[in-house]
Amino acid sequence: DAKTTQPPSMDCAEGRAANLPCNHSTISGNEYVYWYRQIHSQGPQYIIHGLKNNETNEMASLIITEDRKSSTLILPHATLRDTAVYYCIVSINSGNTPLVFGKGTRLSVIA
Amino acid sequence: GAGVSQTPSNKVTEKGKYVELRCDPISGHTALYWYRQSLGQGPEFLIYFQGTGAADDSGLPNDRFFAVRPEGSVSTLKIQRTERGDSAVYLCASSLIGAETDTQYFGPGTRLTVL
Numbered sequence: 358d359a360k361t362t363q364p365p366s367m368d369c370a371e372g373r374a375a376n377l378p379c380n381h382s383t384i385s386g387n388e389y390v391y392w393y394r395q396i397h398s399q400g401p402q403y404i405i406h407g408l409k410n411n412e413t414n415e416m417a418s419l420i421i422t423e424d425r426k427s428s429t430l431i432l433p434h435a436t437l438r439d440t441a442v443y444y445c446i447v448s449i450n451s452g453n454t455p456l457v458f459g460k461g462t463r464l465s466v467i468a
Numbered sequence: 469g470a471g472v473s474q475t476p477s478n479k480v481t482e483k484g485k486y487v488e489l490r491c492d493p494i495s496g497h498t499a500l501y502w503y504r505q506s507l508g509q510g511p512e513f514l515i516y517f518q519g520t521g522a523a524d525d526s527g528l529p530n531d532r533f534f535a536v537r538p539e540g541s542v543s544t545l546k547i548q549r550t551e552r553g554d555s556a557v558y559l560c561a562s563s564l565i566g567a568e569t570d571t572q573y574f575g576p577g578t579r580l581t582v583l
Contacts, residue, residue, distance in 0.1 A: 359510070391571070400472070400559050400574030401511065444510060452563040453499055455524065456572060458510030 359459030360384065361445045366463040369439075375432040377462050379445030382426040388449055390421060391456070392430045394441040401444065401458075404430065435466045470494070472575035474560050480581045481550055489545040489578045493562030500543050501561040501572060502535055503527075511559050517543060518565070550582045 362380040369375040381390065389408050393401040405412055405419045407428070412419045418431040432439055444461040448454050473492040481487050493500050498519055503511035513527040519540045528534075532550075537543040547554055557579050561572040 398576075400561070400576050403571040403573065406571070442510075452571065453516075453518065453523075453565050455501060455513035455516055455527065456503075456511070457513070458503075460508075460510055 359457050360447050361459050363443075363445055363459060363462045365460065366465070368465050368467055369432075369435045371437060371466050371468050372434055375435040375439065375464055375466070377430040377432075377443050377445075377464065378427065379430070380427045381445070381447050384425050384447050385449075388447045390419065390425075390428050391446045391448055392417070392419065393444045393446065393456075393458075394439075395444070395461070396438075396441040404443075435464075437466050437468060440464060440466045472560055472562050472573055474558075474575040474578050476578060477576065478579045478581075480583065482583050483550060483552060485550050485582075487547050487550055487580065489547075489558050489580070491543045491545070491560030491562075491575060493541065493543070493560070494564075494573055495541075496564065497562035497573075498540070498565045499563045499572075500537060501563075502543070502545050503559040503561065505557045505559060505577070507556075514545070514558075547580075550580075552582050555580055555582045 391406040392404040395401045407419045421428045442461040500517040502514040505511040516524040517537045532548045535545045557577040559577045561574045563572045
């Protein structure tokens with residue numbers, strides 16, 4: 358079973374920041390938080406991951422609480438192409454460990 | 469460079485038939501995964517290869533499902549005596565083992581429909 362809890366759906370206005378929450382209260386000390394997204398009819402796409410510190414890349418920012426029990430993925434300026442299902446996953450090392458997906462959050466970006 | 473590719477993109481078969489689904493990982497990636505995704509659900513793990521050997525096949529639902537990776541590159545997922553419940557999108561992913569947090573790169577999937 359997935360170790361994460363996410364809201365089933367969210368809406369966001371185009372051009373605004375999309376903040377997607379994730380709860381992972383049972384995360385272990387050596388587990389990372391990964392975010393993937395899946396645009397309709399495509400395979401999941403890696404977005405970002407982090408252990409303790411906040412992370413930022415060209416796609417998004419990841420904010421992890423100090424107790425590591427929750428995190429937020431931030432898309433700073435959402436576009437229509439960001440409409441997708443977003444999955445928050447905790448994993449020791451996603452390179453050699455199967456990913457356990459939940460149902461994710463379906464983000465709809467609205468013009 | 470080229471990403472993970474999967475063929476065919478769509479496969480329609482009849483109940484009881486045998487099917488093979490192919491995955492071409494990113495060149496040089498040593499780890500390869502198969503997942504299955506039913507409508508409205510997240511992907512579910514089936515099997516994981518490190519090189520040529522199956523490191524973890526705990527996700528295979530029953531003995532009708534089998535996968536091989538004979539040369540440590542291309543992999544084939546084989547399903548015998550298909551059932552209507554096998555209908556799903558079958559996803560393949562690959563990763564490069566070595567760095568502490570290698571990520572998995574997914575292919576577009578094969579949509580299997582069993583009539």
